[in-house]
Amino acid sequence: MRADLTEKTLRYRGLLRAALDDVRKAAPEGSELGRTADDFLIMASSYYKDGVHFMETGDEVNALVCFSYGHAWLDAGVRIGAFRVTKTDLFAA
Template identity: 40%
Template sequence: RVNALASFSYALGWMDAGICLGLLSSCGCGIPVPATPEPHSGDGNGTLREKTSRYHALLSRALGSLESAPEPDTCLSRGGARILLIGEIFRARGAGLESAGDDEGALVSFSYGFGWLDAGVRNGLFRVALNRELFTI
């Protein structure tokens, strides 16, 4: 369940980045936010907490690893800046949820934000200056 949650959120980030970049079209996008967290069994909480912590670190490392690839003040550089902003927003959102004990919501936020960054790398908006192993290039 934990892996499915992370994978779904990551894929949703990719899809929404594609919509933002004009590569896909859709009438709706955005991260789904459940009204109330689902209860977890005792065994899953340790796995969820550990994965949430790893994805927080992953997103933080990813944000520090990228440089803009397009020329400054171009449409593509502004698109890259927007994707970085989305990554930062979802890192902050995830950190707040993690601090509040909502590991599920935090994992969704971290995975979603990383999906945006990874899509930006694959679409040529960033050069990977550090930690190339983090990205699907």
């Protein structure tokens, strides 16, 4: 069970990192959607950093939660048109 959790956590970490690297803001600066994109990026990046911290302290459960939540912020941003992406396989939208 522990090996499964470790594998899944590392996989989700990689997916979130790749998604963060791929998203680009689609909305004009200063627009409501642009500000939303900024907020979503801050949330996703913060969850990524928190997940890395939890991994470093051996708390893989909370790390996995953080990587999952971070990715959800990016998925939501893609869905509402705040981001454009090139690697569509990384996103549910």
